[in-house]
Amino acid sequence: VESLLEAQRSDRGLSLTDAVAMIATLERLIVDEASTLLRVAYTLNSFSSTQELQESELHEVLTSYLVLFEMGQKANLNSKDVHRALKSRAASVSHNWPFLVEFEYDALHNYLFASKNKRNPFVRESFAFEDALRIVETLAGGYGKWQNAECQQMKSELMDMDEEGKGIIPLHKFYSQPENADYHFTESQEYLDKVGALQQTERGMPTSALPT
Numbered sequence: 001v002e003s004l005l006e007a008q009r010s011d012r013g014l015s016l017t018d019a020v021a022m023i024a025t026l027e028r029l030i031v032d033e034a035s036t037l038l039r040v041a042y043t044l045n046s047f048s049s050t051q052e053l054q055e056s057e058l059h060e061v062l063t064s065y066l067v068l069f070e071m072g073q074k075a076n077l078n079s080k081d082v083h084r085a086l087k088s089r090a091a092s093v094s095h096n097w098p099f100l101v102e103f104e105y106d107a108l109h110n111y112l113f114a115s116k117n118k119r120n121p122f123v124r125e126s127f128a129f130e131d132a133l134r135i136v137e138t139l140a141g142g143y144g145k146w147q148n149a150e151c152q153q154m155k156s157e158l159m160d161m162d163e164e165g166k167g168i169i170p171l172h173k174f175y176s177q178p179e180n181a182d183y184h185f186t187e188s189q190e191y192l193d194k195v196g197a198l199q200q201t202e203r204g205m206p207t208s209a210l211p212t
Helices: 002-009 018-046 055-074 080-093 097-114 129-160 171-175 189-194
Strands: 168-170 196-202 206-209
Touching: 018 055, 018 080, 018 129, 055 080, 055 097, 055 129, 097 129, 097 189, 168 171, 189 196
Parallel strands: none
Antiparallel strands: 168 206, 196 206
16 A cells, blocks of 8 residues: 555556555455454453354444444553443443444344345344454444534534524533533533634623534
8 A cells, every 4th residue: 555655646646456456455454453443342341252142242342343443542452341431431421322322233233134134033143253343344334424424413403502693602502501412512611712613702702613
């Protein structure tokens, strides 16, 4: 991949063969990374990648995978206790958690539907590591679209708070979402100011600017 990118930077361009080779290599890298992270998710849930999992157990592994995937390099890949506490806290306080679980649930059941003709309906459903990997590949492939849909939903909720249509929200309203709201915004004023989302009104009252 590096040599192909170097060819592009030196204005030699990429041939069709080069482009196909790059795509195939990137796909292989993605699958390899997904496999590695999935094995970590198995371990953090005290499962072996060689054992068959029941559906409820696979749900736990897949949500763990998504948590690790979201956290990237910040993820703790070694401590089961830390990971368990992280998932428990996310389920309790994170507005993102229900959407994450729904995304994972849909991927698993779409896989079951697609493979229903290959599975025995008279045997209790169980899943090998290869099944989990196929589902994870789907999760990785659809994550960007899922995250974009979530961002659009969050933006819509912010726009609903802008009653005057000026593209700004009084800060007290930004922080005072009702308990049944889908999102509760907890970013500090310092953070909002740092990213350019905090403005001062003529009266000196801070407001949060809406995303464009």
